Amino acid sequence: MALQVTDETFESAVLQSDKLVVLDFWAQWCGPCRQIAPIIDELATEYEGKAVIGKVDVDSATEITSRYSIRNIPTVLFIKNGEMVEKLVGAQSKSKFVDIIEKHL
Amino acid sequence: MSDKIESIIGYPSLELVTNQVVEGFITGLHKSPFHGFSVEFAEHRLYNSGESTKNIDWKLYGRTDKLFVKKYEEETNLRCLLVVDNSSSMFFPLHKEPSFSNPNKITFAAYACGVLIQMLSRQRDAYGLSLISDKIDLITEIKSNFGHKKHVFTLLESLLKPYDKESKLQTNISPLLHQLAMQIHRRSLIIIFTDLLSEENTEELISSLQHMKHSKHEVILFHVSDKQKEIEFDYNSRPHRFVDMETLEEIKLNPQEIKEAYQKAITDKIQMLKTSCENTRIDFVDADINKGFDQILLPYIIKRTKMY
Numbered sequence A: 001m002a003l004q005v006t007d008e009t010f011e012s013a014v015l016q017s018d019k020l021v022v023l024d025f026w027a028q029w030c031g032p033c034r035q036i037a038p039i040i041d042e043l044a045t046e047y048e049g050k051a052v053i054g055k056v057d058v059d060s061a062t063e064i065t066s067r068y069s070i071r072n073i074p075t076v077l078f079i080k081n082g083e084m085v086e087k088l089v090g091a092q093s094k095s096k097f098v099d100i101i102e103k104h105l
Numbered sequence B: 001m002s003d004k005i006e007s008i009i010g011y012p013s014l015e016l017v018t019n020q021v022v023e024g025f026i027t028g029l030h031k032s033p034f035h036g037f038s039v040e041f042a043e044h045r046l047y048n049s050g051e052s053t054k055n056i057d058w059k060l061y062g063r064t065d066k067l068f069v070k071k072y073e074e075e076t077n078l079r080c081l082l083v084v085d086n087s088s089s090m091f092f093p094l095h096k097e098p099s100f101s102n103p104n105k106i107t108f109a110a111y112a113c114g115v116l117i118q119m120l121s122r123q124r125d126a127y128g129l130s131l132i133s134d135k136i137d138l139i140t141e142i143k144s145n146f147g148h149k150k151h152v153f154t155l156l157e158s159l160l161k162p163y164d165k166e167s168k169l170q171t172n173i174s175p176l177l178h179q180l181a182m183q184i185h186r187r188s189l190i191i192i193f194t195d196l197l198s199e200e201n202t203e204e205l206i207s208s209l210q211h212m213k214h215s216k217h218e219v220i221l222f223h224v225s226d227k228q229k230e231i232e233f234d235y236n237s238r239p240h241r242f243v244d245m246e247t248l249e250e251i252k253l254n255p256q257e258i259k260e261a262y263q264k265a266i267t268d269k270i271q272m273l274k275t276s277c278e279n280t281r282i283d284f285v286d287a288d289i290n291k292g293f294d295q296i297l298l299p300y301i302i303k304r305t306k307m308y
Helices: A010-015 A031-046 A062-067 A094-104 B002-009 B014-028 B058-064 B105-122 B146-157 B173-183 B202-214 B227-231 B255-279 B294-307
Strands: A020-026 A051-057 A075-080 A083-089 B041-046 B068-072 B079-085 B126-132 B136-139 B189-194 B218-225 B240-243 B250-253 B283-288
Touching: A010 A020, A010 A051, A020 A031, A020 A094, A031 A051, A031 A094, A031 B041, A075 A094, A083 A094, B014 B105, B014 B146, B014 B294, B079 B105, B079 B173, B105 B126, B105 B146, B105 B189, B105 B218, B105 B294, B126 B146, B126 B173, B136 B173, B173 B189, B173 B202, B189 B294, B202 B218, B202 B255, B218 B227, B218 B255, B218 B294, B227 B255, B250 B255, B255 B283, B283 B294
Parallel strands: A020 A051, B079 B126, B079 B189, B189 B218, B218 B283
Antiparallel strands: A020 A075, A075 A083, B041 B068, B126 B136, B240 B250
């Protein structure tokens, strides 16, 4: 399962991580977010130990959401050494996520 | 159902009637024809004040008080050009008021195009319309938006007019198909409605269809006919006056005397075309104007499924 990231855990789980962090911004009421949720969970299992795969609920984690100016969901951010390196907006196929993860591992 | 709607509203609202036909057709299918190639609802985007409210997800607003806009994948899967033979022979059989329930060939082709557009727009596919006679009378852009749909339906409704014997529009389909094959640059599905009644020989027509295939297009050719009158040549055995609707040439004869020879000639011509189409993987479909629109929708869905 993907790591649930909140405003409180964001600093330690994301910014201080030495691994690639993949953050999925989602909401319970968003259909396309639910569509990619199983893909995010699969990635969490497949890249365990190599990358941090996390999820941010935009309704509760408002600080992170505004920090990255998230206006569309689902949005997936790829963060390395505290810096955003790539961004994917909208429901995407698993292969797209895998390609970007492999590029930055 | 569609007949009733037409009689209530008093004029043939092509868009409304064809929508009913498609609804009925889909309800009758066991499996959704859209499965596997529908365009996905891809994301929610925050609504910006000032922008159009038409794409707001109002159900979500009702549940959560949040204003979000639904965004769909913009890429369309399919581009489709509907080509209608607009020559005078398409106004056969002569009706004072051709209608959905009592069509001549051009009315049938117009409704068939409407039905296909309803299917295409449900899938957010792009479509265009071309009318041809001895020249390309009209060709629209291939688009998928709402305004374009209205425009194409208006053009189709303009085909629902009585036969004007002064127009004498002849068919010269082969060079026009060559021209269309060169004019459409991106791979498209080209659906042609014609009665195949023209002076040109069958080889020329086959060559133009092959050109379309060579340009990577997919082609469905609907041979529109009033089967009873035009293929079976079913007339009673008293002298009749036959008039060529494209040249107004006349001939008086007893149908029974030429029935056998006529049937052989027309069947041979169609068979030759069918065989050539099979060889070049073009779908040749007989469309009898008295048999409704399932005969149009099914071949289209089969083709669509094969393409994607």
